[in-house]
Structures are given as C-alpha cells and as structure tokens.
Amino acid sequence: MVTRVTSFRRNGLSDWLIQRVSSLILLAYFLFIGVQIANGIDYTSWRALHDSTAMKVFTLLAIGAYVAHAWIGLWTVFTDYLTEYMLGSIGKVVRPVVQIVVVLALVVYAIWVIQVIWS
Amino acid sequence: MLRVSVYRFNPETDANPQMQEYQVETGGRDLMVLDVLEMIKAEHDASVTYRRSCREGVCGSDGLNINGKNGLACITPLSDAVKNDKLVVRPLPGLPVVRDLVVDMSLFYAQYEKIEPYLQNSSPAPAIERLQTPEDRAKLDGLYECILCACCSTSCPSFWWNPDRFVGPAGLLQAYRFLADSRDQATDDRLAKLDDPFSVFRCHGIQNCVNVCPKGLNPTRAIGHIRTMLLKRAA
Numbered sequence: 001m002v003t004r005v006t007s008f009r010r011n012g013l014s015d016w017l018i019q020r021v022s023s024l025i026l027l028a029y030f031l032f033i034g035v036q037i038a039n040g041i042d043y044t045s046w047r048a049l050h051d052s053t054a055m056k057v058f059t060l061l062a063i064g065a066y067v068a069h070a071w072i073g074l075w076t077v078f079t080d081y082l083t084e085y086m087l088g089s090i091g092k093v094v095r096p097v098v099q100i101v102v103v104l105a106l107v108v109y110a111i112w113v114i115q116v117i118w119s
Numbered sequence: 120m121l122r123v124s125v126y127r128f129n130p131e132t133d134a135n136p137q138m139q140e141y142q143v144e145t146g147g148r149d150l151m152v153l154d155v156l157e158m159i160k161a162e163h164d165a166s167v168t169y170r171r172s173c174r175e176g177v178c179g180s181d182g183l184n185i186n187g188k189n190g191l192a193c194i195t196p197l198s199d200a201v202k203n204d205k206l207v208v209r210p211l212p213g214l215p216v217v218r219d220l221v222v223d224m225s226l227f228y229a230q231y232e233k234i235e236p237y238l239q240n241s242s243p244a245p246a247i248e249r250l251q252t253p254e255d256r257a258k259l260d261g262l263y264e265c266i267l268c269a270c271c272s273t274s275c276p277s278f279w280w281n282p283d284r285f286v287g288p289a290g291l292l293q294a295y296r297f298l299a300d301s302r303d304q305a306t307d308d309r310l311a312k313l314d315d316p317f318s319v320f321r322c323h324g325i326q327n328c329v330n331v332c333p334k335g336l337n338p339t340r341a342i343g344h345i346r347t348m349l350l351k352r353a354a
Contacts, residue, residue: 011314011315011316012313012314012315012316012317012318012319012320012349013314013320013346013349013350013353015316015320016320016346017350076316076321079280079281080276080277080280080281080321081280083280083281085280085281086280
C-alpha cells in the first residue's frame, strides 16, 4: 500500500488545484519569455528586464509554481509506478530514495534561481 | 472454423498460466462470445471455467477481456470482437485469477463498499416512500444503470496501480449516484471521505472506463462532477 505522507498537502483537492493553478502560472511565464525572445532581445535589455522588481516577482512565482507542479506530478507518478505492486518489496525502499533525490533537486534548483535573480 | 484462444490457469496445479487453443465450428453464425465459450465447454473441454448467469447483459457476471477489450461475453457478438479470424479470451485484468476466466472480485467490492452505496437519510420515514421531483429523479439517469460487472475498473490503469486506495470508476460512478440523489442527506460526509489524494484524484482522465462500459455509462463525467462538488465544498 502506498501512503500519502509525502503528498504535497495530504489532501487530494489541494494537490489537484495547485497543479492546475501552477500550470497556468508556468504557461503565462513561458509565453511571456517566448514573446520577449521572439521579439529579439540582447543582453542589455534581457538584464534590464530581469532587474525590474516585477520581473523578479514573476520569476519567483514561476519557480514556486514549478517546484509545486513538479513535486505533485512526480509524486503521483512515483506512487503509481514505484510501488510494492510494481517492484515487489524493494518498492518500499526505492520510492522514498527517489522522492528524496527529487525533493533535494527541486530545492537546490529553487535556491539557485533565487540566487541568480537577486545577485 | 473459428480459432479461439482461452486463458487457462489452475493455481492448485499450474505453475504458470497458459493460452489454450480450440477450433470451434460456428457455422458462419454471428454468435455471442459466451455462446462460443459454452460450445467449448460442451464439446471440447468441460474443465474451462468462467462465470455466467443471465446471458443477456443484466447480471454482470461474465465480464471478460475479449481480444484486448473488456466487455460482457453474453452481449459481445463475434462480429465486434474477432480480429484476423481469431478470438482471444482472458480474465479481467488486474485482479487475482481464481481459475481460468474467473477472477477474485474482493478488491473491487471492497472499493464499492467504501463509498457506502445506500441512501442515508436520518429524517423520519414517510408512510409510503420518499418522493422526488421528476427533475431530481432525472439526475440519476446514467448512474443507476451500473451492473457492477467491473469491466471499467479493471481496464483503468489507476485501478491496476492502486486498487487498495483508488475507488475506481465503478465505485465513483456509484458514489456520484448517491451524491446526486435528492433523498440522501450524507453529502458532506461522503465528500469528506473522498477528499484524499487517492480515492478520486488518482483518476487521470484516461477514459478506458467510458470506452469499455457495456451499458454505455460515463464514469469519467461522474468523477468530474465529484471534483466539482469537492471544489464547491472547499470554496
């Protein structure tokens, strides 16, 4: 049996809602960045864009949405496929290990992004 | 002659399941898959084991995997099922096999029991019956017709992966049947019991359930209604 102790909010509705709201934030962010790049951008204007407080907040919002979206999505995938049903008793070990690796990767990624945009 | 390949497994004597082939003379008739199984049992091999009862799509006993698609053997004609002059019959996927085409439905029934499939109403019972308006009664159409054959739940990957936690399409269709019932007073309690990451939200909208339901019902739509009710309840 897979447990839900590592679910994002331990509540299906919250996870479901966060997944959808975060996808909209990410869509808006990548569309905005895509439009900027399509319009032609050089280093100076790219730097100026990311120096503005509004853009920093938008980027922070996007990375927050990314972390939440990735965690909920991967948690769902892991609890579907990396289970005792699929892997036998080793599933009890494999899933927590993979989850810890993913959490660490997401935290490191978030810290890295924050450092880049505020430095 | 129709080539029929049937899944055979007796846990008491066989180490592994195997497919056994039979040549069945259908006389060119468009028989139902159950008729072919009956012919095999009567004329070829009396040990072939399967469930059947009403033979007209009402009891839900003979849910089988027929040429890769779940369905009721008694109402699936050969013209719909046979591919390349071959009929392949397996038990419903994802459930433990008791013998040949008979599966252990305990997990399926445990999920059905979990949604408390009965009216809950604590107000004093009227002298005759609890009445509904025609409009309220109409809300149950497309829900009450389920015969619990398990074709939908056993075609659902989410149910294969988490049969102990995910209620499955059949159970959720019935959950919504009672949530939508104007005579039921346990709506909030029912929703509270479904508000975890597995019971409802493990549905990924794959819609295999809609594809295979022999009664033409739509569990995915019912699950969508439950999600909406959960959202309104939490808002």
